[in-house]
Amino acid sequence: MPTVFRQGATAVITGGASGIGLALAKRCAALGMRVLVADKDPGLLAAIPEGVAAVSVQMDVANPEDWVKIKEKVDSDFGGKLSLLALNAGIGQKSSWSSPSEFHTTMSVNYFGVLHGITTLLPLIKSSGNPTEPSAIVIRGSKQGITNPPGNPAYNASKAAVKSLAEHLSFDLRSSAPSVSVHLLVPGWTWTGLAGGKPGEGRDTEGAAELKASGAWWPEQVVEYLEKMMAEGQFWVLCPDEEVTEEMDRKRMLWGANDAVEGRPPLSRWREEYKGQVAEWMAQVM
Template structure:
């Protein structure tokens, strides 16, 4: 998809971080925008940064299928089409797998996986019917490529999001669709995902365990040394132009993925990660 000017982009998780950077980058490309998030104040701030672009905003919980259908209905109704769909909303919860509650899993899977699936089901059929070039960008994470201690719940949701992205791309290919897919797998990026508790539903208990505190210290460290969200947005635009499926924000991940594959094929457990700004334990910053 070479031309973005005059087209329509939808971005979830647009109130901050990568979502905000995508919105302002698409606006600079001359696109009209539908921006969604659970944070109305952040949405308004992002919209104000979009300059002269046409911008609609919608408070949307992507874990709610009906809310995402409403987002799609409004987008197609008021903007007429969708050419780029960014299923970007995401949240983080750390800790060991055996200490995480059902509420933790429900929340992360609801946003990180079902948010992607709801976006696909609500938007993609109509994007196919448009019979135009188009692109779906799913924000996964390198945590969807490299599982890590303290980040199991998050990795489970992101591995599934990667599988959904690959299956979607292959389904589109075998049906001859003009749509393409990018699985965005960021490493450490300076966003607010380490403060996901601010958007956790109030009806879900959130008693922090000692292992969760350790994971919080790790993710805080990773984000502090991360890259800027604007760099990720630039890479996404390149990936759309080049129709690239897997997008890594840190070049060193390519070699790591090769090493992990070789290790797994030998039947061994991949080595524990080191903790730095490019570490998978702190990746996938929406």
């Protein structure tokens, strides 16, 4: 079956200098793809292992002008061909109801950073894809944008908006660009800089295995799972980890969706009066 992961194909990966983005860049490079790695951190860009990035660009995904520069780079360095667009960059800062600026910052990066990438590079993706050489868009989502746990409303709202955006893009491209697939990557607990690891650390980093939390996946495992799900034509790439199974994720998502169906108060899964019912629900075999 034709795949986007092929020798000679091209990729743009935002947030590509660390974590899952770097693991994806390494995988693409190992397959003979030409990779443009975009990241806001110049230090991380400088530390990318040799041979991974054909092109590296410092950018702020929240800035539309930086996306114009990325398009110019794809035109000049890749001949306008774009096989894989991985919109991976994001932030996870905390938010509170007393600070609207935190909401603006989070939405500008997590949501508009994705939207700018789509609107700027979609024409290249569409023109590059064909039945024998397909193209793909991978959008980084979050389980918090689906199950909506209390504690960080700005982040959850941004990822819920990204989920909706990805769903609509997939629906709209099904007929106008059938050779372009869309995939929502929803990692589980992954050992990256945000989770306690070092930004460039991976499964093969010397000594890293002794430091990694036992319940987390390596970024490389997320990329392997992504590649597998994409090969199966899956839009939803809902990654498990060493503590949360796919069945647990499904139950949590179903419970949250049923708040509206059952007329329960919002976020009932975390309310004390529903604690027993939630425990019974999670214990059921699906």
